[in-house]
Amino acid sequence: MDFYFGLVQLVGVHTLLGLSAYIVLLTGQVTLAQAGFFAIGAYVAGMLTVLAGWHLVPALGVSALAGAITACAVGFPALRVKGLMLVIATLAFGEGVRLFFFNFDYQIAKGEIKLGPVGGEGFRQIRFFPENGWSTFEVMLFIWAFVVAIMALLWWFDRSRYGAVLRAVGEDEVAAQSVGINLTAVKVSAMTVGGAIAGIGGGLYAHYTTHIEHSSFNVLVATFAIAYPIVGGLSSVFGTLLAVVFVQALLVEGLRDLGDWRNLLFGALIVLAMNLRPRGFLDPQALGSLKRLFGGDRSA
């Protein structure tokens, strides 16, 4: 049973990673920086609980803040460029963060052993959950409390004027500024919110795996971050969750028995999914029929 709880934990953390990119993608910006904010959140939260002896909840708050501040700082210069240039700029940032942690040593002696990040070896013994006697099930509930809260927040954003403004910028920047929308403010704010979400996700990730290292935050993670909302569809936050379940539970775990063939089939199935549903699992049509199914027919 613990295996399934562990899988649900993983799905939760990856959903946060995907949602951090979702809000940025709404403004039409493709970012490969999310793994960087995820890494910062992971190391910050880990160091606070292990080295400073904090409780995890305030540590996650600081992770969110660290992710938000970095994202805001990266957002101002990076969002001056568009399209492929932005992809390269954010990719460079993400790799820069990874290489920083590759070289980052900061250890403090705790009794017999020294704890803290050691460059390429990574940061071991992030044992907040086992030390406090949390079961896998309780950890799962804890992670999902954050996932549910953040999904609710983004769902509410989507329905608010702010959500419409994000989508307006994503559709047509010239028209958006012509109706008085400050493009820089909107894009940087989306980036900042995304950074905070990635920071929380990273902090949770560090604690349920108990061991992080630079390679846990490579380009593949950044690619997954934008792949989830794109495969799931940008019409709703639930699309991202659906895509994470599809990729992590069905593809990665479901195909594990296939051994080496898994990676091949994995790629092929994602290509197939995008071909069958080019605008994501939850495209506007799918969302419309779901609404009619559950909310009574209001649109017709």
Next chain:
Amino acid sequence: MLDLKGISRSFGGVHAVSSLDLTVGEREIVGLIGPNGSGKSTTVNLITGVFPPSSGIVFFRGEDIGPLPTHRRLQAGIARTFQNIRLFGQLTVWQNLWVAQNSPEDRARRGFASRWLGGQAAARDEIEQLLAFSGLAHKREELAANLAFGEQRRLELARALAAKPRLLLLDEPAAGMNSEEIGRLRERILKLREHGMTILLIEHVMELVMGVADRIAVLNFGQKIAEGPPAEIQASPLVRSAYLGGEA
């Protein structure tokens, strides 16, 4: 209201607009006509700050608005429509108007306290008025991309009005319309003027410009070649040879 003083803009070696002077007075409707490529849309983009002029100054209500970025010019009171319609296609009609409420008054209304003190209701009322004005009330939940062409034009005009501008720049609003639709557009433009709007109308369709403009300026190769009341412009041999003559 609007004062262009010797504005120029070149792209590469092409002088799209060269030392143009143009004044639009309070509550005036000024028509700006000229053949394709004569610099009309460039003029709109220079006024709204989509790109800066190579030289010259744009005054709005007596102030040089050169340093203001596009979204600040809208907030100062200059709204526009686009020659090729640029709606937010995946937003609903309602949302298109909602995101465009960016006048200083609207922004103050979204402040934390005033939001709960009737600010939201006032914003909704204004959207309702705009929907009624443009005859789109029954389409409020429709995605803008799914509207018919004429409805999209009407929505774009309503979206420009959502920020309660003082000056409205209409870039070929009648393009692709039949004469019945043009008639209704003319009524709307005149109604806006009654409410105190100043309008710079860029248009190819003579039927519309001649009918509503108080004054017409004619551009050719980026230069103003004539300016005056509609009757005078229609009779001017210079304009005929440059513009009307070219097509006849």
